[in-house]
Amino acid sequence: MSARSSSNAARNRLLPGGRLAGPMPWIIAIMMFLTILSAAAGLGLGSAVRSMSADLAGRASVQVVEADAEVREALATRVLQALRGAQGVRSADRVDPQQLTDQLRPWLGEDATSGDLPIPALIDVTLSPGDASASVDRLRRLLHGLSPKLRIEPHAAFLLPLAGLLSALGWLAGGVVFLMALATGAVVVLAARGAHDSHRATIDVLHLMGSTDVQIARLFQRRIGLDALMGSALGFAFAIFVILLIGLRLTATGSELISAIDLSPTGWAMLTAIPIAGVLLATLTARWTVLRALSRAL
Amino acid sequence: MTAIVQFENVGLRYGLDSETLSDVSFSLANGGFYFLTGASGAGKTSLLKLLYLAQRPSRGVIRLFGEDVVTLPRGRLPGFRRRIGVVFQDFRLVPHLSAYDNIALPLRVAGMEESEIDAPVSEMLNWVGLGDRGQARPATLSGGEQQRVAIARAVIGRPEILVADEPTGNVDADMARRLMTLFEALNRLGTTIVVATHDLPLMQQVSGAQMMRLDKGRLADPTGALRYPPRAQGGE
Numbered sequence: 001m002s003a004r005s006s007s008n009a010a011r012n013r014l015l016p017g018g019r020l021a022g023p024m025p026w027i028i029a030i031m032m033f034l035t036i037l038s039a040a041a042g043l044g045l046g047s048a049v050r051s052m053s054a055d056l057a058g059r060a061s062v063q064v065v066e067a068d069a070e071v072r073e074a075l076a077t078r079v080l081q082a083l084r085g086a087q088g089v090r091s092a093d094r095v096d097p098q099q100l101t102d103q104l105r106p107w108l109g110e111d112a113t114s115g116d117l118p119i120p121a122l123i124d125v126t127l128s129p130g131d132a133s134a135s136v137d138r139l140r141r142l143l144h145g146l147s148p149k150l151r152i153e154p155h156a157a158f159l160l161p162l163a164g165l166l167s168a169l170g171w172l173a174g175g176v177v178f179l180m181a182l183a184t185g186a187v188v189v190l191a192a193r194g195a196h197d198s199h200r201a202t203i204d205v206l207h208l209m210g211s212t213d214v215q216i217a218r219l220f221q222r223r224i225g226l227d228a229l230m231g232s233a234l235g236f237a238f239a240i241f242v243i244l245l246i247g248l249r250l251t252a253t254g255s256e257l258i259s260a261i262d263l264s265p266t267g268w269a270m271l272t273a274i275p276i277a278g279v280l281l282a283t284l285t286a287r288w289t290v291l292r293a294l295s296r297a298l
Numbered sequence: 299m300t301a302i303v304q305f306e307n308v309g310l311r312y313g314l315d316s317e318t319l320s321d322v323s324f325s326l327a328n329g330g331f332y333f334l335t336g337a338s339g340a341g342k343t344s345l346l347k348l349l350y351l352a353q354r355p356s357r358g359v360i361r362l363f364g365e366d367v368v369t370l371p372r373g374r375l376p377g378f379r380r381r382i383g384v385v386f387q388d389f390r391l392v393p394h395l396s397a398y399d400n401i402a403l404p405l406r407v408a409g410m411e412e413s414e415i416d417a418p419v420s421e422m423l424n425w426v427g428l429g430d431r432g433q434a435r436p437a438t439l440s441g442g443e444q445q446r447v448a449i450a451r452a453v454i455g456r457p458e459i460l461v462a463d464e465p466t467g468n469v470d471a472d473m474a475r476r477l478m479t480l481f482e483a484l485n486r487l488g489t490t491i492v493v494a495t496h497d498l499p500l501m502q503q504v505s506g507a508q509m510m511r512l513d514k515g516r517l518a519d520p521t522g523a524l525r526y527p528p529r530a531q532g533g534e
Contacts (some may be wrong), residue, residue, distance in 0.1 A: 204352075209384075210376040210380030210407055248437045
């Protein structure tokens with residue numbers, strides 16, 4: 001052991017107690033676990049909303065509502081040609097009538113396949129990137145000119161409330177992260193005050209021997225910083241395990257919508273930064289608390 | 299002879315109580331040996347607290363090392379405290395540290411390198427007769443042993459002033475004589491010694507030492523507080 005590290009070790013022994021000795025690391029671990037989960041939820045939902053918004057804003061469905069099957073087919077073909085040549089349309093594809101019939105069968109029974117029931121022809125339209133709303137308005141005018149029996153439905157219209165809900169949940173998760181950071185700070189303040197009070201006799205002796213406030217505060221900030229480091233590492237590891245587990249479960253649902261809840265590399269980097277920020281927050285809060293308490297003594 | 303400590307009309311009051319110390323004025327010469335005596339509750343410990351900067355007076359002026367310490371900013375106090383060694387009446391050893399680490403404390407506080415600490419601490423442990431008890435915690439030491447550790451801790455940094463509150467209260471007569479011999483040795487090296495004690499034979503042991511007596515918070519003889527004229531030290 002070098003002289004310097006031996007010297008530091010001796011100085012660090014001035015306060016009693018070891019790592020993971022008190023409840024502090026465990027409290028930090030639990031708070032870090034909850035913070036990481038909330039942050040992951042916020043980031044995941046944010047990513048889902050962004051992905052959904054981009055997806056929805058660029059897509060629309062055109063319905064050909066014509067009872068006569070032959071007229072409907074002819075009109076669908078004309079519409080498809082018109083759409084493929086229209087400005088702002090990246091692609092237009094007819095939805096397979098059989099697929100539509102299959103999707104309706106659970107509600108309509110075998111009537112759906114009898115042919116007696118007129119089922120609208122459906123065309124999926126993918127818009128070019130840009131002002132989706134203007135593109136939809138332009139297409140609406142185009143279709144109106146072709147036939148009054150054509151309807152266009154932008155996907156954003158019916159999935160917007162869901163996107164709003166996910167967005168609100170994302171902000172709520174962000175709020176929880178903020179509150180957890182405040183609570184962590186408060187826990188550290190209480191722990192630092194408690195440690196300061198319980199070691200008052202030692203602090204008095206150190207003061208009377210000429211220790212500066214900064215020297216004494218350094219002992220506490222190191223101790224609390226180490227506790228926070230241990231707690232944060234533990235909470236982070238467990239939270240990541242849970243997030244990966246939830247990720248697997250989400251993927252297993254096979255739902256495109258739920259699978260959109262994903263964490264980008266930036267999201268993972270932000271999650272990794274949280275325990276580092278937690279340790280810094282705990283260390284600085286401990287230092288500030290102890291310096292404040294010491295400044296009241298002579 | 300240079301005054302290392304000067305009290306001028308110093309008063310000390312705790313809260314709203316009557317003054318514990320009133321109109322205390324005296325001057326201690328650099329390199330002097332002083333006993334502070336008086337009945338229990340006379341204010342000896344309070345006066346010593348003012349001396350080792352654990353307390354600010356309610357009024358009056360205190361000069362240490364030529365500077366007014368009453369108005370001194372808090373941030374400058376540590377520098378002054380490092381020049382003062384204190385033997386507390388209740389020892390105030392750090393309970394979770396070994397005797398060795400307790401004695402090393404002032405050196406570590408002063409920022410001394412660990413490689414420079416071992417020799418003086420070991421020497422001091424041997425000197426107070428605890429060479430084989432260096433790793434013992436205070437709780438496992440007898441009262442006398444704890445007091446010796448406290449004394450070793452107070453003197454290891456070669457302070458300019460050594461303040462001792464009843465330093466021989468828990469040691470036998472032989473150890474008390476040895477401690478006084480240590481204090482005299484330190485005094486010969488230039489340290490100003492202030493010892494609060496009731497022990498008259500002990501005071502008589504130190505030739506040339508001066509005595510201040512406190513009575514109900516006042517120096518018993520304000521006009522001649524110091525019983526003996528200061529002894530010349532180190533050519534001063």
